[in-house]
Structure formats: C-alpha cells, structure tokens
Amino acid sequence: MSEIKSSQDEEFREYVAARSAALHRAAYLLTGNWATAEDLVQTTLTKTYLAWSRIRTTDSVDAYARRILYNTNASWWRKRSNREKPTEVFEDRVDHSRDFTEHSAVRDAMWRHIAALPKRQRAVLVLRYYENRTDQQIADILGISVGTVKSQASRALAGMRKRLGTPSAALGLTMEPRKAA
Amino acid sequence: MSDDIEALLRSGMAERAGAAPTVDDPGLADLAIAGAGRLRRRRRVASAAGGAGLAVLGAAAFVWNPWIGFGDGDRDQMAADTSTVEVQDEFAMEFVVYEDEAYHVFNEDGDTIPLDVDEPTSDVYKLSTAYLWETETEVWTASFDGQSGTAVERPSAETSIDVNGAGDQYLMYTPSTDYSMSDYEVTNLSSPDLSETATFTTSAVMTLEDWDASTVVFTTDLHSSAAGESGEWYFNSEYDLGLEAVSAAGYESAVLVDTTDPNFVCVSDLDAAGTASGGEQCGLIDDEEVQAQIDVASGRNSDPVPLVQGVVESYSFDTMIEVPELDLGEYEGEYNNASSIWSDPKGEWELAGNPGDETWILIDSSGETPVVSELEVPEGAVQPVLSYT
Numbered sequence: 001m002s003e004i005k006s007s008q009d010e011e012f013r014e015y016v017a018a019r020s021a022a023l024h025r026a027a028y029l030l031t032g033n034w035a036t037a038e039d040l041v042q043t044t045l046t047k048t049y050l051a052w053s054r055i056r057t058t059d060s061v062d063a064y065a066r067r068i069l070y071n072t073n074a075s076w077w078r079k080r081s082n083r084e085k086p087t088e089v090f091e092d093r094v095d096h097s098r099d100f101t102e103h104s105a106v107r108d109a110m111w112r113h114i115a116a117l118p119k120r121q122r123a124v125l126v127l128r129y130y131e132n133r134t135d136q137q138i139a140d141i142l143g144i145s146v147g148t149v150k151s152q153a154s155r156a157l158a159g160m161r162k163r164l165g166t167p168s169a170a171l172g173l174t175m176e177p178r179k180a181a
Numbered sequence: 182m183s184d185d186i187e188a189l190l191r192s193g194m195a196e197r198a199g200a201a202p203t204v205d206d207p208g209l210a211d212l213a214i215a216g217a218g219r220l221r222r223r224r225r226v227a228s229a230a231g232g233a234g235l236a237v238l239g240a241a242a243f244v245w246n247p248w249i250g251f252g253d254g255d256r257d258q259m260a261a262d263t264s265t266v267e268v269q270d271e272f273a274m275e276f277v278v279y280e281d282e283a284y285h286v287f288n289e290d291g292d293t294i295p296l297d298v299d300e301p302t303s304d305v306y307k308l309s310t311a312y313l314w315e316t317e318t319e320v321w322t323a324s325f326d327g328q329s330g331t332a333v334e335r336p337s338a339e340t341s342i343d344v345n346g347a348g349d350q351y352l353m354y355t356p357s358t359d360y361s362m363s364d365y366e367v368t369n370l371s372s373p374d375l376s377e378t379a380t381f382t383t384s385a386v387m388t389l390e391d392w393d394a395s396t397v398v399f400t401t402d403l404h405s406s407a408a409g410e411s412g413e414w415y416f417n418s419e420y421d422l423g424l425e426a427v428s429a430a431g432y433e434s435a436v437l438v439d440t441t442d443p444n445f446v447c448v449s450d451l452d453a454a455g456t457a458s459g460g461e462q463c464g465l466i467d468d469e470e471v472q473a474q475i476d477v478a479s480g481r482n483s484d485p486v487p488l489v490q491g492v493v494e495s496y497s498f499d500t501m502i503e504v505p506e507l508d509l510g511e512y513e514g515e516y517n518n519a520s521s522i523w524s525d526p527k528g529e530w531e532l533a534g535n536p537g538d539e540t541w542i543l544i545d546s547s548g549e550t551p552v553v554s555e556l557e558v559p560e561g562a563v564q565p566v567l568s569y570t
Contacts, residue, residue: 009210009214012210012213012214013210013211015210016209016210016213017207017210020204020206020209021203021204024201024204025198025201026198028197028198028201029194029197029198034201034202037201041209042209042212042213042216045209045210045212045213046212046213046216046217047217047513048213049210049213049214049216049217050217067517068517071516071517074522106189107189107193107196110189110190110193111193111197112402112440116440125190125194126194129187129190129191129194130191130194130195130198143517143518143519143520144520144521145520155341157186157187158339158356158360160186160190161186161360162356162360162361162363162385
C-alpha cells in the first residue's frame with residue numbers, strides 16, 4: 001500500500017471515528033430502527049470512501065456524507081411504488097423508569113406519525129428539528145429547492161397538527177369502541 | 182400550535198436520538214474501505230464483461246453499450262445513452278416540455294399537446310381519459326388531444342390531489358381549519374364533462390388510500406383498541422368517523438385498514454344512501470370470511486378485495502423489498518445532485534434529473550435487476566408524465 005493511500009485511509013478512519021455516532025443517530029431517526037440505521041450508515045461510509053480522494057481536502061466532507069445518507073435512505077424501497085410508504089413501526093425503546101404519562105403518549109403519537117411520513121418529509125423534519133439546519137442547508141443536502149423544503153415541512157407539520165391537534169386523538173384517550181359480546 | 186409541535190419535534194428527536202444505542206465499532210471504517218474495494222472490483226469485472234460487445238439488459242431490451250476502458254477508478258466507466266424514442270416505445274413515456282414560452286406534453290407518439298397553464302406546480306398525471314395537474318389555484322384536467330380542458334378551483338391553499346390506483350378517478354383533499362376533519366371531493370373521469378363528483382367529510386384520524394366506484398379504503402389506528410381481535414367492533418359510532426357521509430356520497434362499503442398491523446381490517450356495510458352499518462366486521466384480510474364480507478358489502482358491483490389487498494400490501498413491512506444496492510457508477514454524483522426524482526406509478530422506472538437538462542438518469546426497474554443509463558430527454562423537458570394507463 002502506498003504511503004499516500006495509507007495516509008488517506010487513516011484520515012478516513014479518523015473521520016469515521018469522529019462522525020459515525022452522529023451519522024448513526026440521524027440514520028436512526030430516519031429509518032426508525034437500529035438495524036436499518038446501521039446498514040444505512042455502512043452504505044454511506046462505503047460511498048463516502050469511494051469519493052474520499054476527491055473530497056478529503058475540502059470543507060464539505062460531512063456535507064457530502066450527509067447527502068449520501070439522506071439520498072440513500074430515500075432511494076431504498078423506492079422501487080415498489082410511486083407512493084412513498086412508511087417503513088416499519090418505530091421500535092419502542094420504552095423507558096421503564098417512567099410511568100406512562102401524557103407526555104409519553106403524545107410522543108408516541110408523534111412517532112407513529114413520523115413513521116408514516118413520506119421519506120423526504122421525514123428527512124426535512126430530521127434535518128430541521130434534530131440537526132437544526134437552515135432551509136438553505138437542507139436544500140443543499142437533499143438536492144432540492146428551498147421552496148420544496150418549505151412545502152415538504154409545511155405538509156409534514158400540517159399532517160402532524162391534524163393528528164396531534166385533537167388531544168384525545170393524540171393521547172388515545174377517546175372512548176374505547178365497544179366490541180360486540 | 183405550530184410552535185408547540187415544533188418544540189415537541191425538537192425535544193422528541195433529541196430524546197429519541199439520545200436513546201439510540203451507543204456506537205463503538207472500531208472496525209466500521211475498515212468495513213467501509215473493504216466494501217469500497219469490492220465495489221470497485223465489481224465495476225471492473227462488469228467493464229471487462231461488457232467489452233465483448235453489446236449486452237441486452239432486462240426485459241425492456243435497452244441497449245447498454247459496453248463500458249469502455251480499464252484502469253483506475255470510476256472515471257473509466259461509460260454507460261450508453263437511452264434515447265427518448267426508446268422510452269416512448271418501451272414505457273410509453275411522455276414528457277412535459279417548456280417550449281416557445283408554453284408548457285406542452287410530448288406524448289408517446291411524438292405529438293405535442295398544449296397544456297393551458299402558466300406553470301404546473303405539481304406532477305402531471307396521465308389518467309384513464311385525461312391529463313391531470315395542479316396550479317397554485319386550480320386543478321386541471323385536459324383531454325389527450327388537448328382540445329378540451331376543465332379547471333376546478335382549489336378550495337384552499339392546503340388542498341392536495343390524489344389519484345386512485347385504477348387511474349380513473351381523482352380527488353381533492355382539504356383539511357378542515359382545525360385539522361379534525363377531512364373534506365374529499367372525488368371526480369370520476371369517465372363521467373360526461375367530469376360532472377360526476379362525490380363529496381364527503383370524514384374524521385381526520387382516517388386517511389383515504391384508494392377507492393373504486395363502490396368501495397373506499399381508509400387507513401387508521403385500529404390496533405390501539407382492537408389489538409387484532411376479530412369480531413364486530415364499533416369504531417364508526419364510537420369515534421364519529423363519518424362513514425355515514427361516505428354512504429351518502431353513494432358508496433356501498435368502507436374498509437378500514439390498521440396502520441399497525443395492516444393485515445387487520447374492518448368492513449362497514451354502507452347502503453349508499455346515508456346509513457352505515459351499526460358495527461364493523463373485523464378480521465384478517467387473508468381470512469376468506471373477511472374477504473366475503475368485503476365482497477358482499479360492496480354490493481358485488483366491483484372487485485373490492487384486490488383493492489383492499491393493494492392498500493394492505495403497501496403498508497406491510499414484509500413486502501417492502503429493499504432495492505439491492507445499485508451501483509450507479511459515474512452517474513452517482515449526477516443522481517445524488519438531481520433536484521427531482523420521479524417514479525413511475527407502475528414501478529417500471531425512476532428518473533433523476535434537473536428540469537431543462539439535456540439528460541437525466543434512468544433506472545429501469547422493469548426487469549429483475551435495476552439497470553442504470555443516461556436518458557436523452559426532449560429539448561425543454563421539465564418532468565416526465567406519470568401515467569396510470
């Protein structure tokens with residue numbers, strides 16, 4: 001192995017060591033389960049390494065990796081249909097130290113809604129509310145216009161308001177439907 | 182309310198991400214390096230195999246010119262262009278083009294059909310008898326020859342459109358101001374002058390997924406209450422779902438599909454005159470008795486079981502087949518930088534590109550293995566037409 005390649009590989013290892021946890025967390029929010037998140041990050045890192053010689057000296061390594069992460073996630077499962085489909089139900093990582101509260105019920109309702117969102121809307125929410133990116137940054141990462149970012153966010157929030165706007169619906173505290181005897 | 186939800190999102194996501202398992206895998210980078218090496222080797226093998234001549238890939242019989250050149254890295258790969266004529270022949274693909282300061286459909290026969298619109302703000306669909314598209318203020322339909330068109334005013338800025346799976350009807354969906362209810366206006370494209378419309382308002386806890394002339398299929402949360410227990414339940418009466426309005430709009434039956442376990446469905450027998458059955462018959466979609474209930478409830482005026490099964494399948498995780506990792510080769514950058522990605526409603530192709538560019542990336546999914554090529558699009562192409570025909 002040449003010294004140059006060895007050096008580049010070492011830089012890549014340092015990058016992975018520094019950023020893989022953050023990539024995993026974003027992937028976890030995007031996919032809803034840890035196994036898929038790990039696959040997504042591994043694919044992302046492989047693609048990033050393929051481009052490493054081009055991007056390693058730039059300031060945009062992380063932006064490149066994130067674009068790969070989000071676009072790879074969007075492309076998975078795309079073959080099935082033109083309609084975006086929800087992935088599997090978000091894994092419940094129950095905090096047993098806490099009672100079931102209104103707070104957690106609303107959160108659960110929120111995650112059920114997020115799990116059913118089209119992938120691009122979910123990506124916009126993760127970038128905006130988890131990574132605290134600006135709309136311009138989100139547009140750059142996802143390769144879409146700022147207008148599309150705004151409209152996707154608006155649709156996602158409207159759906160969430162629709163779902164969570166009624167407290168009974170959000171909390172699942174409405175009257176239980178009777179079952180015939 | 183929006184601020185509340187945004188705050189909930191911020192805190193919820195932070196909490197969720199914080200609950201994720203800790204990553205401590207020192208071999209992660211080396212796995213990626215090894216994986217990249219395998220990808221590069223696979224590309225070289227493919228290049229060598231392609232060098233012998235032309236390879237016909239997939240059922241669509243696109244001619245995939247050999248990758249040429251050997252050597253280092255990704256730059257040496259070349260994929261053949263796919264022409265507009267080829268995708269017109271193989272997929273009946275049509276395009277929306279901007280030419281002479283106006284928008285047109287460049288159809289599968291090579292004819293140009295004018296779209297009487299300043300600028301479509303959505304995808305353009307080809308349905309059973311008409312093109313369909315949206316502007317900021319209106320929903321348009323136009324005949325295939327472009328000679329007649331109809332515009333319907335969008336009830337609100339939040340109105341969106343959807344098309345049924347058969348592609349013969351479309352709807353306008355408008356949420357109520359408090360987002361607790363959903364207004365639907367369904368238009369049957371086979372009716373004269375598009376005069377046959379059905380309107381109904383239902384609870385926002387349900388989402389209309391697909392429908393035909395007699396049956397509507399919603400998704401909603403049944404699991405929280407029924408937990409998969411078969412039998413007669415009373416979701417409509419207890420939750421005020423509004424199925425009576427669906428009945429009054431002329432539908433014979435409504436089927437509710439559970440979003441948690443989509444195999445669990447509930448059937449409401451409507452009378453198409455404003456009355457819903459007292460309770461809903463619930464069970465698994467694979468159960469012959471449930472299928473018979475769906476069939477009977479529809480009045481046997483259509484074939485509702487496949488309609489319901491389509492919705493069930495679309496929500497079933499075990500049928501969500503992950504696309505094999507597709508080696509996009511030299512097109513990876515162009516694909517990832519594309520501003521738009523369009524998918525064929527029938528699932529045969531996907532396009533990634535930028536409106537106005539001379540070429541887009543085509544992924545042909547019609548065969549067993551997806552195939553990537555560069556598609557030469559008509560001059561001024563801004564998007565493909567998404568066809569349900």
